[in-house]
Amino acid sequence: xxxxxxxxxxxxxxxxxxxxxxxxxxxxxxxxxxxxxxxxxxxxxxxxxxxxxxxxxxxxxxxxxxxxxxxxxxxxxxxxxxxxxxxxxxxxxxxxxxxxxxxxxxxxxxxxxxxxxxxxxxxxxxxxxxxxxxxxxxxxxxxxxxxxxxxxxxxxxxxxxxxxxxxxxxxxxxxxxxxxxxxxxxxxxxxxxxxxxxxxxxxxxxxxxxxxxxxxxxxxxxxxxxxxxxxxxxxxxxxxxxxxxxxxxxxxxxxxxxxxxxxxxxxxxxxxxxxxxxxxxxxxxxxxxxxxxxxxxxxxxxxxxxxxxxxxxxxxxxxxxxxxxxxxxxxxxxxxxxxxxxxxxxxxxxxxxxxxxxxxxxxxxxxxxxxxxxxxxxxxxxxxxxxxxxxxxxxxxxxxxxxxxxxxxxxxxxxxxxxxxxxxxxxxxxxxxxxxxxxxxxxxxxxxxxxxxxxxxxxxxxxxxxxxxxxxxxxxxxxxxxxxxxxxxxxxxxxxxxxxxxxxxxxxxxxxxxxxxxxxxxxxxxxxxxxxxxxxxxxxxxxxxxxxxxxxxxxxxxxxxx
Amino acid sequence: xxxxxxxxxxxxxxxxxxxxxxxxxxxxxxxxxxxxxxxxxxxxxxxxxxxxxxxxxxxxxxxxxxxxxxxxxxxxxxxxxxxxxxxxxxxxxxxxxxxxxxxxxxxxxxxxxxxxxxxxxxxxxxxxxxxxxxxxxxxxxxxxxxxxxxxxxxxxxxxxxxxxxxxxxxxxxxxxxxxxxxxxxxxxxx
Numbered sequence: 125x126x127x128x129x130x131x132x133x134x135x136x137x138x139x140x141x142x143x144x145x146x147x148x149x150x151x152x153x154x155x156x157x158x159x160x161x162x163x164x165x166x167x168x169x170x171x172x173x174x175x176x177x178x179x180x181x182x183x184x185x186x187x188x189x190x191x192x193x194x195x196x197x198x199x200x201x202x203x204x205x206x207x208x209x210x211x212x213x214x215x216x217x218x219x220x221x222x223x224x225x226x227x228x229x230x231x232x233x234x235x236x237x238x239x240x241x242x243x244x245x246x247x248x249x250x251x252x253x254x255x256x257x258x259x260x261x262x263x264x265x266x267x268x269x270x271x272x273x274x275x276x277x278x279x280x281x282x283x284x285x286x287x288x289x290x291x292x293x294x295x296x297x298x299x300x301x302x303x304x305x306x307x308x309x310x311x312x313x314x315x316x317x318x319x320x321x322x323x324x325x326x327x328x329x330x331x332x333x334x335x336x337x338x339x340x341x342x343x344x345x346x347x348x349x350x351x352x353x354x355x356x357x358x359x360x361x362x363x364x365x366x367x368x369x370x371x372x373x374x375x376x377x378x379x380x381x382x383x384x385x386x387x388x389x390x391x392x393x394x395x396x397x398x399x400x401x402x403x404x405x406x407x408x409x410x411x412x413x414x415x416x417x418x419x420x421x422x423x424x425x426x427x428x429x430x431x432x433x434x435x436x437x438x439x440x441x442x443x444x445x446x447x448x449x450x451x452x453x454x455x456x457x458x459x460x461x462x463x464x465x466x467x468x469x470x471x472x473x474x475x476x477x478x479x480x481x482x483x484x485x486x487x488x489x490x491x492x493x494x495x496x497x498x499x500x501x502x503x504x505x506x507x508x509x510x511x512x513x514x515x516x517x518x519x520x521x522x523x524x525x526x527x528x529x530x531x532x533x534x535x536x537x538x539x540x541x542x543x544x545x546x547x548x549x550x551x552x553x554x555x556x557x558x559x560x561x562x563x564x565x566x567x568x569x570x571x572x573x574x575x576x577x578x579x580x581x582x583x584x585x586x587x588x589x590x591x592x593x594x595x596x597x598x599x600x601x602x603x604x605x606x607x608x609x610x611x612x613x614x615x616x617x618x619x620x621x622x623x624x625x626x627x628x629x630x631x632x633x634x635x636x637x638x639x640x641x642x643x644x645x646x647x648x649x650x651x652x653x654x655x656x657x658x659x660x661x662x663x664x665x666x667x668x669x670x671x672x673x674x675x676x677x678x679x680x681x682x683x684x685x686x
Numbered sequence: 687x688x689x690x691x692x693x694x695x696x697x698x699x700x701x702x703x704x705x706x707x708x709x710x711x712x713x714x715x716x717x718x719x720x721x722x723x724x725x726x727x728x729x730x731x732x733x734x735x736x737x738x739x740x741x742x743x744x745x746x747x748x749x750x751x752x753x754x755x756x757x758x759x760x761x762x763x764x765x766x767x768x769x770x771x772x773x774x775x776x777x778x779x780x781x782x783x784x785x786x787x788x789x790x791x792x793x794x795x796x797x798x799x800x801x802x803x804x805x806x807x808x809x810x811x812x813x814x815x816x817x818x819x820x821x822x823x824x825x826x827x828x829x830x831x832x833x834x835x836x837x838x839x840x841x842x843x844x845x846x847x848x849x850x851x852x853x854x855x856x857x858x859x860x861x862x863x864x865x866x867x868x869x870x871x872x873x874x875x876x
Contacts, residue, residue, distance in 0.1 A: 676753050676761045679845065681816075681846060
């Protein structure tokens with residue numbers, strides 16, 4: 125066995141072997157290339173991941189039903205742009221903060237006024253939405269705003285906005301003191317077309333009225349001017365008024381839900397366009413909406429002695445059939461009368477005569493003109509009375525008419541308004557007319573009438589006597605005719621007819637000859653029958669006679685026995 | 687010219703010969719009369735029995751002589767015809783036979799006059815070498831009241847010679863035999 129020293133000595137001393145040259149390594153070993161490369165790739169991937177991931181946003185929700193971290197997606201216009209990373213309660217526990225990571229190229233989409241809401245299946249009277257999320261689960265929708273400022277923290281909406289941000293149109297505020305029950309999303313309809321929606325509802329405590337933020341879509345927003353009136357068309361409206369039954373309904377959608385419509389009254393100009401968030405009042409009916417266009421009215425009081433059942437506030441005041449105003453109030457005007465239960469209490473009815481309805485300017489000057497004219501007319505016999513507008517509904521209206529013969533009634537009650545004298549109603553007038561008719565009947569001279577009738581009857585009796593004499597003469601004429609020439613002619617004619625009948629009677633010669641002829645004809649027809657049958661079966665047998673049929677001949681008894 | 691004449695002649699002769707070829711032999715018709723004038727006129731005596739209505743069956747109301755050739759088959763001879771209607775001839779023949787019979791039997795003067803009506807149901811020559819006459823007769827008074835009693839008759843005569851002529855002779859003989867039966871019946875009634 126050799127030692128290492130021996131071996132080294134052997135090598136160094138061997139003339140055939142060369143001494144190894146030991147050189148120090150100068151560079152990095154190539155082996156290191158592989159981990160470096162892996163490190164670079166890893167670093168690039170990390171960078172790429174960092175580069176690809178978009179902004180992290182926080183959205184504040186009040187309720188996050190169905191939202192799950194790592195599953196729920198963020199979408200805009202149905203395009204997936206991110207995913208929810210974390211769902212946690214806010215510090216004050218009043219809301220839920222959803223943290224979501226968006227895609228890399230979405231930074232420029234994060235406008236400050238972006239709207240977020242959770243899209244889930246939703247069923248309402250306006251329709252069904254979000255059905256696709258039944259299987260896929262809810263997602264958060266981002267509606268892009270238009271603000272130039274950007275943000276990473278947002279407050280989400282509780283429900284989808286009725287109008288998407290950026291939709292062209294006009295925002296209005298509709299006011300209402302009535303008990304309408306519009307909901308968010310209810311329609312604004314114009315001539316049957318849905319042109320807008322109620323977006324939000326708020327209550328003004330000072331005015332005690334409800335404010336509806338309403339959006340009118342373009343291009344219909346151009347229809348809204350300062351003369352536009354809004355009125356309610358919810359459901360079906362049936363009104364019994366002095367003109368009969370009025371049936372009004374909007375579109376089918378508004379019949380099921382609620383809705384308002386708008387328009388410009390016929391006799392008003394189109395008006396000027398309105399600014400954003402202009403305020404309008406929602407009227408109960410179209411009539412009320414158009415009614416409201418007259419600002420000025422000359423107010424009068426009429427004292428009604430009959431019942432005012434059927435007379436309503438708003439009932440028309442007519443002058444010779446034309447509406448010139450309306451009833452403003454019933455029994456609310458203070459008078460110097462003691463009370464309703466006092467004897468002879470006249471019910472004060474306040475009416476307004478609108479100058480705008482009588483071709484006068486709707487201004488105080490017009491009101492003055494109307495007052496002056498009415499004063500003159502009252503002196504000339506203008507009277508007010510209640511008339512029945514509709515016999516079925518019993519609705520009443522105030523009718524102003526000229527009664528030149530009517531006695532002037534002094535204003536017996538003190539009141540703050542000028543008074544138009546009244547006259548009794550229709551039933552009182554009917555009674556008066558019947559009384560007049562009876563008076564006329566009384567004036568008729570019945571005695572003279574009776575005498576005339578007697579004379580006529582005597583003349584008729586003499587005429588009947590004449591007729592009777594004429595009848596007797598006529599009977600005599602008829603008797604003479606009967607006894608003369610006519611009867612002999614008739615007898616001759618009857619004899620001729622009798623002779624003619626005998627000639628054709630049963631045993632007459634003519635009858636027998638006729639019968640014989642018929643018998644002969646019948647026999648001839650019978651004789652022809654075999655020939656006709658033969659011709660029918662063999663038409664050529666008339667020309668080409670064939671073998672004659674067997675002929676039978678009687679035989680004697682002796683030959684027959686053979 | 688000659689050719690045209692010869693063609694016309696040829697065509698005319700062809701048509702004439704064709705028409706002649708279609709001609710049928712003339713049928714010999716024989717007319718018979720049941721009633722013939724009597725050999726002796728009995729003007730001094732009138733029968734107390736007169737013939738009223740003679741009702742002839744439907745199948746006999748035609749001019750041909752009828753021959754029964756089977757149990758229910760009749761043969762109307764096309765060449766042998768009655769010269770006058772059967773009910774007229776039968777009425778005359780029967781009246782003549784009754785007159786003849788009365789003259790032979792010298793009827794009593796006090797016998798009331800009566801009228802006989804005959805319903806002739808069958809009156810034919812049979813292929814069994816007989817002639818048959820059958821039916822009913824009944825009497826009524828001259829005044830018109832009917833006697834409800836009806837007398838049926840069925841008379842058969844054998845043929846002793848061939849041909850329709852002999853058959854008609856035998857049919858006349860049946861009428862004479864019916865006259866005898868009527869006279870006998872009339873006697874029994876009265």
